Amino acid sequence: MTIIQFPKKENSCKCGCESPQTILTLPVAPRPFSRIRFDPIDSQARAVPPGGALSWLEENLKQGAEIRAVDIDGPGDPLCEIDSTLETLRLIRQKYPDINFSITTLGLHAEKYAKSLVKAGVTSVTLLVDAVDQKVADKLYAWIRPCRKTIPLAEATPILMNEQQLAVEVFKKMGCKVTIRSTVYSGFNEDNIEEISRVMAASGADGMKLVPCKADAKGENPLLSPPGKEAMLRLQKRASKHLATALNPGKENCIGVDCPSLHGSCKSIAKLHPKPTKAKPNVAVVSSNGMEIDIHLGQAYQVLIYGPREDGLPCLLGTRSLPEPGSGSSRWEELAESLDDCFAILTASAGESPRRILGNHGIAILITENEIEGTVDVLFGGGKKGKKCGR
Template identity: 50%
Template structure:
C-alpha cells in the first residue's frame, strides 16, 4: 500500500510496478481476506514503495486496521530511512514488529547495489546517501528494539555483489537486537532480461549456514521472492492480486479515454466517461457515455462524480490526484491507474483473460 519509493536496486524490475492501494482499499482487502476465513495472526505493510517514504497514509491505514481489528498484530517492512523520527508515531499506532531491508552494511557493497537512494523528497548523491542509509538503519534498530518491537532483517542475495557479505549482516544486526534474518535469492523478473545469474543452490546453502550462526534463519521461497520483493516472511498473503470486483449494486466500469481504445486521460482532464458493463445476455459491452463535472468545484467535483458513477465499482484513468482517489474510494469506487487498452483491462476486471472477447459499441463521443 506504500506508493512512494525511496530507493531503487540496480537489478530491480524495469517494467511498471504494482499500484499501491489507498488506506480505505487496503482495509477493504483485509476485510475481504478475513471474511474468506483466512487465519491471520497479523498484518505487515510493505510495498510497492516504502511505508516510511510517505508516513501519512501508513499511519492512516494502521489506524483503520486498529479500529476494526484491535487484536491484530501490526508490522511494517521498510528500508529504515526516517525510522528514528517515525518510531514514536508508529508505536502509538500499534506497530509491534518491523522487518528492515538490509542488503549490505559496507559502503562499497551498497553503492554497487543501489541505483539511487532518496532519503527525503530529493535524490541525494549516492556516496552521501549510502552513508546516510547505514547510519539510519542502525538508528532504526536502536529505536525499535529499544521500545520493545520485534525486529527482523530481510536480505536478498545478489551473486557477485553481496553473497560474501551475508554473514557480516547477520552478525552486526544480531548484535543490535535483530531476532531473525529472512534470506531471499535474486530472481530475474519474468519477461525481462536477466541482469544477474540466480544464486546457485550451493551458494545459498553456504549462506544459510553462515547466517544461522548468528540469527534465526528464514528461507524465503523463490515463489514469494518473484512476486513480493518486500514480503517480510514466507507464507504471508499478498494484496498484489487484489482487484475490485463487480457487485449487484455496482456492476459497471467507468473509463476516461480520448479515443475509446486506450486508457490515456488524466481524470482531472476528462469531460466524459465510457461506461462498460454486462448486457442482459451477460456480455460485457460499452453501454453509454456520461458527462463528468467540470473543473473548479474543489472536492465537491469528486463527490458529484461519485454520484454520477454510483453504479460503477472501478474507474480507469491514466493518472489521478490523491483527493479524487480518496473521495471516490470512500464512496465505494476504486480508481485504477493504467495505460492499458480498454478491452483487455475491462475483460480482466470481469474475470476473463488479458485479451478475451469483448463487445464494443464504437468510440468515445
C-alpha cells in the same frame, strides 16, 4: 472477490512469512524509496487502497482463514506514503482489534514515523538490508529516493545505511521485534552478508532472514543468477555468528497482481479497487503533463476526467478546474460537489483531510505514480483490445 481454496497445510504464501496460515500480507504502499538494478522496470504491481485492504482481509476471514497478523508490505514502502499505511492500520484495528500488525520497510524516515506506527498497533518490523558497504550498495541500487527527488547514489547510499541502523535502534526502543531480511545477489553482495549481520546485531536486531534473488526470466541480466543451496547454507553459517539466521526457500514479494491470499492467488487486484457505477461513471486524474500521475492533489489546479464513451471504451472526456487552495476543508467539499460523477481520483499524493471528505462523498483517492492510460484501464476492467482513444 474469488479466492481459490487450498488445503490448510499448503504453504500458499511464498513471502517468507513465519506462519503462512496466520499472516496476511497487504500491498498498500504505493511509492518505493528505491529500486534494485535487477528488478523489472515495468512492474505491473499496484497498491491496494486502505478500504480495499480491509475488504481483502474480510474476504479471507469469511473463507475460514485464521488470520492473527497483518503485514504491510509492498509494492512500495510503508514509510514512503505513511498516510496510506496508517489509514489501513486504523481501519483494520477499528474492526479487528486483536489482529497484530507488522511492516516490511527499507527503514528510511523510521525515526519520524516509528511512534505513530507503534501507536497504530505495529509490533514487528522487517527491515530490508542488502548492503552495509557503499561500494556494494552502489552496485545493487539503480536509484534511491530518500525524499521526493532522486539524488546521486554517492549521496543516497550513506543516508540509507545510516538510517537503516537508526531504524533498528528506534523500533527496538519502541518495543518492536526487528528482523533483517537480506536478498543474496550472486556476484554482488555475498561477501557483505556477514557484515550486515554484524552491524545490525550491534544496532539491536533480533534476527535475520536470507533469501536468494529470483532468476532473471527475461535474460536481461546475464551476470545475475540465484545462489545455490550450498552457497546459501554457507552464508547462513557466517551470518549466524552474529544473529540467529533463517533461510527462506525463495524471495517472492507477495505484492501487486500476485496477491498473498492465504487460500490462494488473486490474479487481479483491480477487484479490490473502487469501480465505476451508473451514478459515478468517471475517474479524475491529477497530472502535470497529461501522461503520468505525478503531482500532489493539494498542488493541482485542474483534473483530467476519464470515462466511458458510447462504445464503452474509457477515454479522456475533458478537464475541470479545481477550487483555489487556501480555503481549508471547504475546498474539498466544493471539489466533491464538482466531481459528483467521479468514483475516484488518481493522484501522486494527498492529505488526510481530502481523503476523509471526498471519501464521505463516495470518491476514493488512489495514490500512484504510474502512467495514466494503463492505470485508468485497470480501473475500468482492462478496456477493449484493438481500440484506442482519440484525444
